[in-house]
Amino acid sequence: MLLLKVENLNVYYGAIHALKGISLEVNEGEIVTLIGANGAGKSTTLKTISGLLRPQSGTITYQGQNINGLPAQAIVKMGISQVPEGRRIFPNLTVRENLELGAYLRRDREGINKSMQEVFRRFPRLKERQKQMAGTLSGGEQQMLAIGRALMSRPKLMLLDEPSMGLAPILVQEIFNIIREINEQGTTILLVEQNANMALSVAHRGYVLETGRITLAGRAADLANSEAVKKAYLGG
Numbered sequence: 001m002l003l004l005k006v007e008n009l010n011v012y013y014g015a016i017h018a019l020k021g022i023s024l025e026v027n028e029g030e031i032v033t034l035i036g037a038n039g040a041g042k043s044t045t046l047k048t049i050s051g052l053l054r055p056q057s058g059t060i061t062y063q064g065q066n067i068n069g070l071p072a073q074a075i076v077k078m079g080i081s082q083v084p085e086g087r088r089i090f091p092n093l094t095v096r097e098n099l100e101l102g103a104y105l106r107r108d109r110e111g112i113n114k115s116m117q118e119v120f121r122r123f124p125r126l127k128e129r130q131k132q133m134a135g136t137l138s139g140g141e142q143q144m145l146a147i148g149r150a151l152m153s154r155p156k157l158m159l160l161d162e163p164s165m166g167l168a169p170i171l172v173q174e175i176f177n178i179i180r181e182i183n184e185q186g187t188t189i190l191l192v193e194q195n196a197n198m199a200l201s202v203a204h205r206g207y208v209l210e211t212g213r214i215t216l217a218g219r220a221a222d223l224a225n226s227e228a229v230k231k232a233y234l235g236g
């Protein structure tokens, strides 16, 4: 079933035409990846879906409803949660406080506590460090915290912006295993990555973005085997 449909999206930063008519679809239960080089427009796409940027034209339909132009918190409330690039945790708050902020639109205390326990079960490191200032966590732990914080809003659709950035290979593997598990437990995922290899290994389908346009789309396995993708993104 179709969960998210983006049609002909145009986004500008002043005179810069960052997204030039992007269209993509995400079905319920999928991991869909958006891959592309620096500056292709990947983050811009996610920020537009989550309501942080306004498109100049185009439509974004989520669960059959047009969410274009809705405030970001209304979009979070509808079940879309973004894990921003560079983590963006609150360094001067504790791990626990960061997680609580992820649930700021929820009022069900009991449910929030349950979600917190689920996050701690998934990330035992965060449980051990719940009173530690988030800014003193390692890069990998901060990424886990950013994912945990997004989970605290109980999203149907999680938007992940370059979760592998700046992480050692072993941690990248761990983060991708976690992404797969979160998906297997029912969360749909739109994953932006420069690490095309890893992204295509975990995703069901993918889109290739080049300077604001989708140039290729297909099943992840087919993209991983395509000559064009191999040449441009997988090192030949």
Ligand code: ATP
Binding pocket: 013, 016, 018, 036, 037, 038, 039, 040, 041, 042, 043, 044, 045, 085, 194
């Ligand atoms: P990266 O992988 O490097 O994060 P990206 O694919 O996510 O790249 P975007 O961050 O979406 O790319 O940027 C797309 C284009 O829009 C780039 O040319 C970038 O310079 C431009 N851009 C992004 N943010 C702004 C801004 N706030 N003001 C002006 N131009 C911007």
